[in-house]
Amino acid sequence: MARRGDSRRLATLLTPATLFLGIFFLGPLAIMVVYSFLEPGLYGGVEWNFYHWNYGRILGWADGEWEDFDPVYVDIFLRSVRLAFTTVVITLLICYPAALWVSGLSARWRTFAVFIITLPFFVSLVVRLFCWVLILRPSGFLSSVLMGMGIITEPIDIIFTETAVLIGMAYVLLPFMFLPIYASIEKLDRSLLQASSDLGASPRQTFFRVTLPLTLPGIAAGAVLVFIPSLGNFIVPDLLGGAKVVMIGNLVEQQFLSARNWPFGAALSVMIMLVMFSLIIVYLRRLGRAEVRA
């Protein structure tokens, strides 16, 4: 029931956040998009002319005079997508059984398990990655232990490889996959599993025909939540991939902090943003359809 003064109160509550997010969130994103269509200045900075070769340089219609098309950008983009996708698969394979395990515990242990699994998520990203630097470098923990046990004689060099990047990425993004899957398993109607086995389905059949399809929304949510931050990540490839595993995030960072070609960097991040938006839209569409069906 609308009373007098309601709309004024609503306006009071909403205005500060609206202004703030409008100016400092939507504003910067809009300016970044504008920048991606500007001409890079000779000594850093920008010229305020419309310039579409920034995208041409990435996708292949560069003018060949100032901007050269270099397939390396497409390669880096594809590599980032591949690594982000692999991270999704790895975290899924690690987290699904773990979520099954936690949901099978007694109520008290369940709360405790969720607590200790999410706890490291609150630790600074850089600290969690430092742990892996310490473990994976040639004079690190892994090599020392394996050599001490006599399994290997030479230090192994995992750091600065795609494997190292994938390990680090999976480690820091684990909770984003675990929590949605766990939530969807928790929501699962146990009587359906009972019904399935009563009707003579084997545990394997029950899992693949009942449990897995019903927890698919959780998997989808986890996949989106892991894919997006891994795609644009530059800290993990920087610390664990070095110069050998360059991802799109590293490219953006270089454009802004060392190459000083801001329009080009802006164009690259617009592309990351587009991938993100298309993923979210697909996800929301599918979710909407799934809810209609349910």
Place this chain on the structure above:
Amino acid sequence: MKIPWMKRLLSLYGLLFLVFVYAPIMVVVVYSFNSHPVNMMVWKDFTFDWYWSIFGYPTQLNEQTLYVESTDQLLAAVKNSLIVASSTTAFSTILGTMTALALYRYRFRMQPFYQGLLYMPMVMPDIVLGIALLVFFVTFSVKLGLMSIIVGHCTFLISYVFVVVSARLAGMDDTLEQASADLGARPWVTFRRVTLPQILPGVVGGALLAFIISMDDLVITYFIAGVDSTTLPVFIYGMLRRGVKPEINAIATLMLAFSFIIASLGLYLRARN
């Protein structure tokens, strides 16, 4: 019914999973007490010296190696982090709570737009938001410093507070507010005496979350921090890029302890309600 051996296998896996989550952290904690000055991974003796040396006290190890470049810089970074985190927490908690109240209490046409606007900062990749803010500040000649970091953090932390408070509001009993209004309490009084006490756990939880995320943020801060406004994660990231040093173990362990305490406090508060 599941076969017992499968259950046992699952439990075994669960333990392995916990090892995977905690072992890397334990490695850092354990080796932060290792006194070997050259090879960090060869255990020599138990020592607190790395902890002393990060705070600038002379130790035996310190005289040999002089690893930490500057304790002053480290402490300045900690101070900056605390200033940023507390300002952002205050600001984003107020704005996030207000927005949550508005969207929960009132039905209006722009509602879907606001839902989208509030969820967007959380899914926006850090690097995109970071450089967008950098371009924005530079375009409008805003000096990069603590202020720009605070503004930058608020853009996404409002959303986190909003989500936590909204969840709390969804489980709230509306009738009390109505009763309060029917009994003639003015809106502000109703808010302070009825609504706020009920949503307080959500507000506190949101604030703690905002504080911890702000303390830990690396990517966005990395782009919009000025020369003299480095925060702790950015400082450590810089140190790591220049090489792995034993002091980082000690700093990392202290940060771990700090994060664990804040997070436990938050989760404890939530569990109690």
